[in-house]
Amino acid sequence: xxxxxxxxxxxxxxxxxxxxxxxxxxxxxxxxxxxxxxxxxxxxxxxxxxxxxxxxxxxxxxxxxxxxxxxxxxxxxxxxxxxxxxxxxxxxxxxxxxxxxxxxxxxxxxxxxxxxxxxxxxxxxxxxxxxxxxxxxxxxxxxxxxxxxxxxxxxxxxxxxxxxxxxxxxxxxxxxxxxxxxxxxxxxxxxxxxxxxxxxxxxxxxxxxxxxxxxxxxxxxxxxxxxxxxxxxxxxxxxxxxxxxxxxxxxxxxxxxxxxxxxxxxxxxxxxxxxxxxxxxxxxxxxxxxxxxxxxxxxxxxxxxxxxxxxxxxxxxxxxxxxxxxxxxxxxxxxxxxxxxxxxxxxxxxxxxxxxxxxxxxxxxxxxxxxxxxxxxxxxxxxxxxxxxxxxxxxxxxxxxxxxxxxxxxxxxxxxxxxxxxxxxxxxxxxxxxxxxxxxxxxxxxxxxxxxxxxxx
Numbered sequence: 407x408x409x410x411x412x413x414x415x416x417x418x419x420x421x422x423x424x425x426x427x428x429x430x431x432x433x434x435x436x437x438x439x440x441x442x443x444x445x446x447x448x449x450x451x452x453x454x455x456x457x458x459x460x461x462x463x464x465x466x467x468x469x470x471x472x473x474x475x476x477x478x479x480x481x482x483x484x485x486x487x488x489x490x491x492x493x494x495x496x497x498x499x500x501x502x503x504x505x506x507x508x509x510x511x512x513x514x515x516x517x518x519x520x521x522x523x524x525x526x527x528x529x530x531x532x533x534x535x536x537x538x539x540x541x542x543x544x545x546x547x548x549x550x551x552x553x554x555x556x557x558x559x560x561x562x563x564x565x566x567x568x569x570x571x572x573x574x575x576x577x578x579x580x581x582x583x584x585x586x587x588x589x590x591x592x593x594x595x596x597x598x599x600x601x602x603x604x605x606x607x608x609x610x611x612x613x614x615x616x617x618x619x620x621x622x623x624x625x626x627x628x629x630x631x632x633x634x635x636x637x638x639x640x641x642x643x644x645x646x647x648x649x650x651x652x653x654x655x656x657x658x659x660x661x662x663x664x665x666x667x668x669x670x671x672x673x674x675x676x677x678x679x680x681x682x683x684x685x686x687x688x689x690x691x692x693x694x695x696x697x698x699x700x701x702x703x704x705x706x707x708x709x710x711x712x713x714x715x716x717x718x719x720x721x722x723x724x725x726x727x728x729x730x731x732x733x734x735x736x737x738x739x740x741x742x743x744x745x746x747x748x749x750x751x752x753x754x755x756x757x758x759x760x761x762x763x764x765x766x767x768x769x770x771x772x773x774x775x776x777x778x779x780x781x782x783x784x785x786x787x788x789x790x791x792x793x794x795x796x797x798x799x800x801x802x803x804x805x806x807x808x809x810x811x812x813x814x815x816x817x818x819x820x821x822x823x824x825x826x827x828x829x830x831x832x833x834x835x836x837x838x839x840x841x842x843x844x845x846x847x848x849x850x851x852x853x854x855x856x857x858x859x860x861x862x863x
Contacts, residue, residue: 502528506535513542577693582700582714585721585746590685592739593728597630597678600735605675607734611727613832614858616770622863626734627673628666629727632863634681635665636723640716641684643704644691649684657707659863692717715753722750726831741824747795751823754830754860755789755799759806762856771852774804783811787845787853793823803849817845819853829854832861 505528511517512525529536579587605627612621624632636658638648648654655661692699692713704716711719725742732739741747765771778784785808786800800810820842821829828834836854843850 502532502535505532506538509535509539509542513539513546579689579693580700582749583689583692583717585742585749586685586717586724587689588746589721589724589728589742590682590689593724593731594678594682594685596728596732596737596739597675600626600737602675604735606672609730609734611730611863613861613863614835616765616768616859619832619835619858624666625672626731627675627677629731630677630681631665631673632662633720633724633727634677634684635661637681637684637688637720639706640688640704640713640720643702643713643716644688644695644699646684646687646691649680655707656705660707662863688717718749718753721746722753722827722831725750726827726833741827742795744794747823747827748797751791751795751797751826752799754826754857755801757860758789758853758856759802759808759810761859762801762803762852763806765852765856765859771856772848777804778808780805780807781809783814784808785849786810786812786815787849788812788815788818789853790818790820790842791823791826792820792841796823796826801853803852815845817843817847817849817853819843819850826857829857830860832858834858 505525508517508521508525512522517525525539529539606625608623609626609629610621610623611629611632612619614620634649635654638650638654638661639656639658642648650661650664655664700712700714702713703710704713721742729739731737742750762771766773776785784805785803787803789799789801791797791799800812800815802808802810803816821839822841825834825839825841829836829839836851836858839854839857
């Protein structure tokens with residue numbers, strides 16, 4: 407494009423003739439702004455031909471030099487709105503320089519409707535301005551930083567699900583250990599996101615001692631120490647190192663008190679790493695152990711649970727205490743997935759008949775009314791848990807050995823899924839828990855108090 411495209415020379419119009427015939431959209435060039443600013447200026451209006459006495463325009467006038475043109479363009483930009491030439495349909499025909507100066511406002515959507523129309527028509531004709539407009543529009547997109555910085559609690563689950571779908575794990579985690587694996591990972595993400603001072607934030611742990619709700623004050627670091635010491639029961643059953651040593655007590659409350667009292671200093675954020683290492687080790691060990699390990703007993707002092715149920719119990723407590731920590735540091739925290747919640751509720755429903763029998767031996771529940779043979783259907787309460795992860799369970803009322811039966815149901819209790827879990831954790835009193843009750847009032851009361859009695863420190 408260094409000479410006339412049509413092979414002609416100058417026609418007496420100076421520099422303007424050099425660009426006569428230039429295409430509306432130029433061919434690719436190494437830079438967008440290396441053309442003369444008059445390359446895309448609209449041609450001067452033709453002189454009228456109807457009047458023979460009208461003098462012809464002076465075609466021999468030389469082009470203004472750069473200094474004169476700069477002054478003229480600056481003054482013209484100030485009068486762009488008033489003095490812009492009109493097109494045949496009445497619209498503005500603004501100069502290339504004026505339209506280019508409007509690109510920034512156009513990218514920010516700050517132009518008037520007339521200016522927007524003029525700029526967009528110009529972008530269809532001027533390649534350098536079109537390239538500049540694209541750059542400005544992309545830059546404006548980088549200015550929008552008002553986004554939520556909190557991680558989605560299910561992000562890790564979706565990433566792992568996608569990764570495992572592409573390349574399955576060589577040694578997969580057993581399905582019964584999934585809730586523990588997921589809840590420890592979610593709590594670890596919360597702990598990584600809090601500040602150093604948050605580890606000393608006060609946390610009040612609540613549980614039900616059989617008659618009334620009690621609580622204990624500790625810190626965020628103290629809660630993690632509590633989780634680590636009770637998880638040590640599972641570690642000891644698997645032959646791993648117990649964080650309290652070989653002669654540590656078995657009951658969870660005694661273990662926690664022993665840890666809190668033996669520490670020379672209150673626990674700090676340094677407790678996160680040994681707790682997380684222990685949870686990783688537990689998941690890795692049960693993944694390599696094989697199928698038979700699921701039924702291995704884990705002693706809790708006064709009772710024992712199979713390993714599959716013990717890890718489910720630890721997942722439940724991990725979620726409950728993570729929620730306690732989140733409340734203390736004002737952090738958003740969602741309940742577990744519906745599938746995992748259903749397994750946790752099922753464990754509580756299976757433990758309720760034994761808890762009810764224990765309260766009956768302590769004189770805290772009504773006596774049995776119709777004893778039946780082991781495995782036979784007996785008087786039952788219909789427990790209906792509503793929401794994601796909920797379901798229906800029939801709780802045997804007279805003996806842990808009896809089977810719950812819909813045919814012998816004498817009462818019904820309906821609760822929200824999270825409300826029921828809070829009741830089992832001792833965070834909600836039995837009197838306030840039930841949303842709907844029907845049938846034998848004594849049976850309803852006994853089951854609600856037995857559910858709260860499942861809680862502990």
